[in-house]
Amino acid sequence: MTISKRFFPEVLPDNEIAYFAHLEGVINSVDELSSLEITKNPNAYHFRLVPSLPKYNPMLLEELLKLHNIFHIKLNLSKSIKASATIAFEINLDN
Numbered sequence: 001m002t003i004s005k006r007f008f009p010e011v012l013p014d015n016e017i018a019y020f021a022h023l024e025g026v027i028n029s030v031d032e033l034s035s036l037e038i039t040k041n042p043n044a045y046h047f048r049l050v051p052s053l054p055k056y057n058p059m060l061l062e063e064l065l066k067l068h069n070i071f072h073i074k075l076n077l078s079k080s081i082k083a084s085a086t087i088a089f090e091i092n093l094d095n
Helices: 015-029 056-070
Strands: 001-004 035-040 046-052 088-094
Touching: 015 035, 046 056, 056 088
Parallel strands: 001 035
Antiparallel strands: 035 046, 046 088
16 A cells, blocks of 8 residues: 655644554455545545455545544545545544
8 A cells, every 4th residue: 555645744643543554454354455645734634545456446435435434533425535536534523
């Protein structure tokens, strides 16, 4: 899996490091050839996950939802997952 990070600070809090490690593990368990782009905005993290094959979309989406439900993190999912064959979601930091 390739991960591209944009606009990240040099030092991340421990809880964010742990979250990104869990996220990477979940994605790798389903599709180890996918790519993930993470962009840090002032108020949110924006994620764009591109699976290696479109058949992995339902499994990736299911596992992402399970992970975020465990941590009680609200996701803002994109509505064009089937049309674009990518999973885009955002986590607001203003909570």
